[in-house]
Amino acid sequence: MNRMIIFLVIALATGTAHANGLPFFPNTNVPDYTAKLAVRDTLDGTDYWRVVQHHNGWTHVEETQGDETYIWYGHFFQNILLSTVKKDGEEIKRFSIRQVEPSYDYLGIKQVKEMNEVETVGGEECRWLQIVRHDPPSPIWMTCLTSDGIEVATKVLFSKGKLMSEARLTEIKRGPVPEAEVLPPRQLFDASTWLKPLRTYPDHPPSAVDFEAKLVTRASDNSSIDKSSEVRLLRHYPW
Numbered sequence: 108m109n110r111m112i113i114f115l116v117i118a119l120a121t122g123t124a125h126a127n128g129l130p131f132f133p134n135t136n137v138p139d140y141t142a143k144l145a146v147r148d149t150l151d152g153t154d155y156w157r158v159v160q161h162h163n164g165w166t167h168v169e170e171t172q173g174d175e176t177y178i179w180y181g182h183f184f185q186n187i188l189l190s191t192v193k194k195d196g197e198e199i200k201r202f203s204i205r206q207v208e209p210s211y212d213y214l215g216i217k218q219v220k221e222m223n224e225v226e227t228v229g230g231e232e233c234r235w236l237q238i239v240r241h242d243p244p245s246p247i248w249m250t251c252l253t254s255d256g257i258e259v260a261t262k263v264l265f266s267k268g269k270l271m272s273e274a275r276l277t278e279i280k281r282g283p284v285p286e287a288e289v290l291p292p293r294q295l296f297d298a299s300t301w302l303k304p305l306r307t308y309p310d311h312p313p314s315a316v317d318f319e320a321k322l323v324t325r326a327s328d329n330s331s332i333d334k335s336s337e338v339r340l341l342r343h344y345p346w
Contacts, residue, residue, distance in 0.1 A: 161289065
């Protein structure tokens, strides 16, 4: 089966687990649980499911949209987020790891506001909180937590209050979750996972010589402004 180009990105740069895929946690005492939430996205009119598993600080989340499954593994309080996407339930399309201090990230949590609003979602009573990630005007993030800290509903609103997306609990099971269910699978760190699609390369052609090159660019003709950049490029076929 032909695969799309697969790439591995390890970027200790922008990004945070708090805003991408993982639920919000108020403290480190949230129990093990498995939950299923119905998600509605008003931007493109899609409805899909989110399945969340949590154990000892680590969380595994999956969302299936059409023939693609978006998967996140992360630790909320360590600001670690690993994400991957599968196509047709089996083909891994990409894989990334991010870690950043929330205060340095656009989507990092700046403040949590009590909304004084209680609701029952999926049979669970929860209290709404507003998650402040950026100065207005910006989207408004909201989460509804049970008394033991489980996120059972979320909302994202446009800055003027119109609904952008929401998720609501349909099923929940509190109880032990195996560690293997919430930690990233070893397959993602196995080189053969990423090299396999490249094994159709032809034999080393004579024109594909090894080389090392240095590319220098300068963004300004004014020598007093140093906006130059340099790229070191090396090749050893097929890499």
